[in-house]
Amino acid sequence: MDMHRAKIVKNVSVTIAAWLIALLIFFPIFWMVLTSLKTELNAFSTPPSLFFVPTLENYLVVFERSDYLKFFWNSVVISFGSSILGMLIAVPGAYAMAFYPTERTKGLLLWMLSTKMLPPVGVLVPIYLLFRDTNLLDSKIGLIIIFTLINLPIIVWMVYTYFREVPKDILEAVRMDGAHVWGEIRHVLLPISLGGLSSTFLLSLILSWNEAFWSLNLTTSSAAPLTALIASYSSPEGLFWAKLSAASTLAVAPILIFGWISQKQLVRGLTFGAVK
Amino acid sequence: MQITKAPSVRLATLACAVSLSTAALAETVTIGTVNNGDMIRMQALSSAFEEAHPDIDLEWVILEENVLRQRLTTDIAANSGQFDVMTIGMYETPIWGDNGWLEPMDNLPASYDVDDIFPSVRGGLSNDGTLYALPFYAESSMTYYRKDLFEDAGLDMPTEPTWDQMREFAVALHDPANEQYGICLRGKAGWGENMALVTTMVNAFGGSWFDMDWNAQLDGEAWHEAINFYVDILGNYGPPGASSNGFNENLALFNTGKCAMWIDATVAGSFVTDESQSQVADQVGFAAAPMQETSKGSGWLWAWALAIPVSSDAKDAAQEFVTWATSKEYSELVAQEYGIAAIPPGTRNSTYENQEYLDTAEFASMTLSQMQKADPNDQTLNDSPYTGVQFVAIPGFSGFGTVVGQQVSGALSGNVSVDQALRNANQVVNREMRRAGYQD
Numbered sequence: 001m002d003m004h005r006a007k008i009v010k011n012v013s014v015t016i017a018a019w020l021i022a023l024l025i026f027f028p029i030f031w032m033v034l035t036s037l038k039t040e041l042n043a044f045s046t047p048p049s050l051f052f053v054p055t056l057e058n059y060l061v062v063f064e065r066s067d068y069l070k071f072f073w074n075s076v077v078i079s080f081g082s083s084i085l086g087m088l089i090a091v092p093g094a095y096a097m098a099f100y101p102t103e104r105t106k107g108l109l110l111w112m113l114s115t116k117m118l119p120p121v122g123v124l125v126p127i128y129l130l131f132r133d134t135n136l137l138d139s140k141i142g143l144i145i146i147f148t149l150i151n152l153p154i155i156v157w158m159v160y161t162y163f164r165e166v167p168k169d170i171l172e173a174v175r176m177d178g179a180h181v182w183g184e185i186r187h188v189l190l191p192i193s194l195g196g197l198s199s200t201f202l203l204s205l206i207l208s209w210n211e212a213f214w215s216l217n218l219t220t221s222s223a224a225p226l227t228a229l230i231a232s233y234s235s236p237e238g239l240f241w242a243k244l245s246a247a248s249t250l251a252v253a254p255i256l257i258f259g260w261i262s263q264k265q266l267v268r269g270l271t272f273g274a275v276k
Numbered sequence: 277m278q279i280t281k282a283p284s285v286r287l288a289t290l291a292c293a294v295s296l297s298t299a300a301l302a303e304t305v306t307i308g309t310v311n312n313g314d315m316i317r318m319q320a321l322s323s324a325f326e327e328a329h330p331d332i333d334l335e336w337v338i339l340e341e342n343v344l345r346q347r348l349t350t351d352i353a354a355n356s357g358q359f360d361v362m363t364i365g366m367y368e369t370p371i372w373g374d375n376g377w378l379e380p381m382d383n384l385p386a387s388y389d390v391d392d393i394f395p396s397v398r399g400g401l402s403n404d405g406t407l408y409a410l411p412f413y414a415e416s417s418m419t420y421y422r423k424d425l426f427e428d429a430g431l432d433m434p435t436e437p438t439w440d441q442m443r444e445f446a447v448a449l450h451d452p453a454n455e456q457y458g459i460c461l462r463g464k465a466g467w468g469e470n471m472a473l474v475t476t477m478v479n480a481f482g483g484s485w486f487d488m489d490w491n492a493q494l495d496g497e498a499w500h501e502a503i504n505f506y507v508d509i510l511g512n513y514g515p516p517g518a519s520s521n522g523f524n525e526n527l528a529l530f531n532t533g534k535c536a537m538w539i540d541a542t543v544a545g546s547f548v549t550d551e552s553q554s555q556v557a558d559q560v561g562f563a564a565a566p567m568q569e570t571s572k573g574s575g576w577l578w579a580w581a582l583a584i585p586v587s588s589d590a591k592d593a594a595q596e597f598v599t600w601a602t603s604k605e606y607s608e609l610v611a612q613e614y615g616i617a618a619i620p621p622g623t624r625n626s627t628y629e630n631q632e633y634l635d636t637a638e639f640a641s642m643t644l645s646q647m648q649k650a651d652p653n654d655q656t657l658n659d660s661p662y663t664g665v666q667f668v669a670i671p672g673f674s675g676f677g678t679v680v681g682q683q684v685s686g687a688l689s690g691n692v693s694v695d696q697a698l699r700n701a702n703q704v705v706n707r708e709m710r711r712a713g714y715q716d
Contacts, residue, residue: 041553044528132356216343220306220358221335232338235311237523
């Protein structure tokens, strides 16, 4: 009986703690959405008002002043493009490293990851010059290449980890049945690790969607994604916090909704290794 | 297969030809700018420009101020030609002009009436007598105060107050229990943030950044007096957390009735008197930026200006736009569409000769007298070797100005003593000046 009660108490407290953490993490987004529905005067009132007459005026202004669909479309093309390209490169790479490791594989993996340890601004000038000379400034292709390169180490690491979970015996059995490498990957490996692969894809998508440093520095107008739309609503001299919040809400909404729909895959993939 | 493909191929070729021909007809001018109220109006009114110039397409790139500055610097330094018109300030213009990065503005049409622009603003946007950018709007600084609070307390704000008087008023009107603070000032670290105000204070206290041999003066008497005064008045009679407040934060505090006094850019005059964003719109009084030992350099001078980089591939079209956006006709257009008080302030004499403007915009006459007083070349009590009222127009200033700003901000929040902060600051500035070859 006591044990039963202890279990209930434990469950309840874990649930409360989980809710608290979730609310804490979600609070900035909640506040942003709330601010986007206020008037500018209301947005900076102190103490902040929780109860007010909501208005959609800020959203109307953002749609009127900015070509939202252009920014949105650029974000879609760039983040899907770089995620697909990244997966195409990462899957064969991780396959080789997971199933045919050499003594240098570990070092190679670590070396790939080490490129993430450099602050991006350190390579801004050389990359900017390369982009200028190859006419890639302000082009979607340029950003797809950059985002792929940025996310590749993480994608390879994740895919490598999922592939390592796959028992080698299964692949060997398939090979005994006469399957070629491609058939082995396509018919056995990919279906088995689909959860992990889709969560990797999703993570890469989210990282690309939210990337601001490179997209602000390498685009001007035609390839500018949603992060540039947000930046365009910050003002050095003027109070436009409600409009800034509306632009930010519009920028994160698509990926938030997409993430919501595919959260099952994401959670399954991210906890795949831990559960085993 | 052939039959079905042919028309679509032909159509595609036609579409290509059409888009090529329109591309050849219309020249695209890419404008990099910030999201300030006046720029938002410019963007909205630019359709009038495009209608009058069907051969020019305008493309807007609006960025956060620091990102914009970084983008423009990279773009110019790498000569990549991403922008045809750039919004820059009075700090960058003479430096970039000197580097040969900007097109000189010497072929202006007579109708533009360049002599109508305030001489101080023209001077600040020139290098060796050559104008490198046209001012879109310009600002000095002034004191905003609450007439109702002053009246209730039986106080009288002079037209040209001293810092000592400001302190007396701040002490009398400080009522933190009711969220009413004596004075609001910039505290956020940055060369263009707290250092803009602090430098004007140092000027008023009789100091300067450098002596004539480029030796840093930050450890001198004037700086000590000014910074001790600043830390005392803002720390004791200012809002809580003042060390993270910039222009927008203070504007929000003032507009919600939390500040009895506020010293900042003259451009705020139209914001604090605008009923749609200010709860105290009809209670705002205006006075000069405070003086102390001297009134020289006590109010700053800044302009948001439009410049054309040499890397632009549409220079003529860019100049068409730049002269339009800074012209008298543009001001008239703004007055028609948004009301006369919305005219970009601080650039042209003719704006302030317009009686209707002076009558409607209560802040206009104080803005005018502050703009006329500010002189970027005669801004310190003793002679100094540099140009710029609230900044030093040399390339390294944005770097060491921000470091000094962090020290001052640290002194304000009590993390470091004023003495220590100024000693550190002086060392940093001297080291940077030696490195840059200004000192032997």
